[in-house]
Amino acid sequence: MKVFTAEQIRSWDQFTISHEPVSSIQLMERASIAAAHWISEHFKNHKKLAVFCGNGNNGGDGLAVARILYLKGFDVDVFVGDSKRKFSEDASVNLKRLRDLSGISVRKLSPGEHYNFDEKTIIVDALFGTGLSRPLEGDDKKLVEQLNNKKNSKISIDIPSGLSADGIFDDSSVILKADYTLTFQCWKRTFLHPETGNYTGKVVLLDIDLSKTYAETTGSDYSVIDDQLIGSIFIPRQEFSHKGTYGKAVIVGGSYGKIGAAVLATRSALKTGAGLTFTLAPECGYDILQLSCPEAMFIKGGDTFIFNFETDKDVTCGVGPGLGTHSGTEKSFLSFLKSHSQPLVLDADALNIISKDQKNLKLIPKKSIITPHPKEFERLFGNTDNSFKRLELARKKAKELNLYIILKDHHTQIITPHGKVFYNITGNAGLAKGGSGDILTGILTSLLAQKYSEEETCILGVWLHGRAADVASEKHSKESMLPTDVIDALGTVFEELNRKAERNL
Template identity: 75%
Template sequence: MKIFTAEQIRNWDQFTISYEPISSIQLMERASMAVANWISEHCKVHRRAVVFCGNGNNGGDGLAVARMLYLKGFDVDVFVDDSKGKFSEDASVNLKRLGSISGIFVRKFNQVEDYSFDDKTIVIDALFGTGLSRPLGNEYKELVEWINKKENIKISIDVPSGLSADRLLDDDSMVLKTDYTLSFQSWKRSFLHPETGKYTGKVIILDIGLKEDYNEFTETDYQVTDDSFAGSLFKPRNDFAHKGNYGKAMIIGGSYGKIGAAVLATKSALKTGAGLTFTLAPQCGYEVLQTSCPEAMFIEDGERLIKNFDLDKDLTIGIGPGLGTHKDTQKGLLNFLKNYRFPLVLDADALNIIAEDQGNLKLIPEKSIITPHPKEFERLFGKTENSFKRLELARKRAVELNIYIVLKDHHTQVISPDGNVHYNLTGNAGLAKGGSGDILTGILTSLLAQGYSEKDTCILGVWLHGKAADLAAEKHSKESMLPTDVIDELGNVFIELNRKAGRSL
């Protein structure tokens, strides 16, 4: 699914109005009906709603939603601000329509402190939509601050008020912190970054039937990876295939005290389907790896750490989990990279070694995949003020180095050498544990070995990792789930992918 800017979304509205054709008030009615239907379906124990409406078209949506919820049996009250000039044309139409319904009370913002909220009241935010480009003024700021203190369920229409659709606002900006954001047609970038996404609650994208032609021909550098898109990348197995058809994956990692990281990466590579899986690790990891991963072949180098990285050229390599940064390991890895020209996966200590000298970045083979978390990214490329600027720096360096950057975050971003970005929608806070990144390294190495393109490897691999984590959280909770639980759920994700692909198991 493409991510559009606020301006592009407004253009999409106008395109639909012009070419469907449909009037702007009819399109507002359609969007408002989608919101009202969702609320009616999902808030059955809450039959009272208070709607806060601004003077623009977002307020017009709120006024229409209030009317529709009333007709669906909700008790509805509305708060508006008639002191800030005229309402937009479409908002005025809906305000007039609301006036004809005697059961809905329309109050002014300055009456809100005298209003009684019970615990069954839903608060609906329709103050500002995607058009907001500056922090809230004092009066709205005070209102939003007051609403934020309420413990009622809060639902924002399109975008939480005070939040820009595309970027960070000032540090002292006031934003309504909502439980649900019912947004129209496409994701907004601000929903996907930690500094701004914390205000959105659960995001629901409502299809309001904007004309598909616009979506097809409008270019954007940003997309989200949802289940449908990930499924389109998946390649079911050929029934007549053999292990030679699915590549040779090599995990290079482990050092004394960190063999578990190599185990996790090896197990996830096996569970993701590589035809043959090898692990290069020091001798101290032999018994652990052979016992925990009997399906993989062990290659020994060094007693307590890896020094030599010379390998066959027909292997697809993932380096880093538990590797350590000993000077002998560092020397061996950098010498290897100087002579290796095939795409590989670099993570963890491999990245920490490279980060010791900025000149080492040029040693990364083109089309390779690196998987830094924010701190590792900072060591590699420098500090940034926020996640938006971090992503833009990642885009710049991916283009310069001709590599893929998997920038780990709550919504992990896959940055391609052409500067395009795919935000991942799967995964949860249960992955905030040591070992989760090692699993991703194994998954990516395995998919790359199986012949997926570097881009598809990143997008599908990150989605797989997160999807398995979501299943693990359902079974064990985010707190108690372990990285090994995530590995165990990979099989269930593949079952679902095959089912959707129409393949019986």
């Protein structure tokens, strides 16, 4: 699913209006019906609403939502914007429709009012939409600050008031902190970054049937990984196949005291379906690996750390989990990079070794996949002011070095050498534990060994990792789930994928 800018979304609305055809007020009604239906279905025990509406089209949505919910039996109080500001044409129509109803309170927003609601009143935010081009100030800022101090549940229509759709205004901006954001047709980029996504609460995507032609023909470098994309990538296992069909994966990692990382990566590679899986590790981990991963074969790379990275030429290597940064390991690893031409999966200490000298970046084989978390990225490429600038630096470096960068975050970003960005929306805070990255390395190495392309490997691998974490959290909770629970959940996820593939035959 493409992620469009605020300007592109406005053009999408206009394209739909002119080509369907449908009027702008009818399109607003369509969006408002969708939002009102969601609220009525999910807040059946909360019959009182306070709807705050601005003077623009976002306010028009709020006015229509208020009318529809009132007619559904909700007790609705509506607060409208300053009459000194001109209402948009469609907002004016919906304000008149609302005032034609008896029994619904419509009051003007007052800077000095305290808005005393009981705890079950739902606050609906329709003050400012995607057209906002500057931080809130004056009475608008004070109002949002006041609403933020309320403990009531808050629902934003399309976007939390004060938030830009495309980036950050400044660090001191006041933004309404919603519990739910009911957004229309596509994600906004700010929903997907930590500095701004923290204000959206749970994002609910409502389909209001905007033009599919526009979506298909309009370009965007940014996308959200959705079920349709995953379905187009995933290849079900063929009946007439053998272990040679699914490649050879080699996990290169482990050192004294860090063999567990190599175990996690190896187990996840096995669970993801590589035909043959090997672990190149120091001899101190031999017993542990053979007992915990009997399906994998062991290759000795040293005694207590790896100093020999030699592998067969027809294998796919994932290097880094628990590797350590011993001087002997560092020297041997850099030598390995100089002689290796096939794409690699690089994580953890492999990246830490590379980051010691910027010249090492040029040793990474073309089309390799690197998986830094923000601190590792900073060590590799330098510091940035925020995650938006970090992503743009990643796009620059991916193109410059011909690499695929998986930038780990709450919504992990996949950056291709061609400048494309894919945001992943599976996964949860239960992955914020040591070992989660080792699992991802194993998944990616296994998929790349199975001859998925580098881009497909990144997209499917990150999605699988997050979806398995979602399954694990449902069973064990985010607090108690372990990386091994995520590995065990991979089977459930593959069952889901295979069922969907069968239905699509």
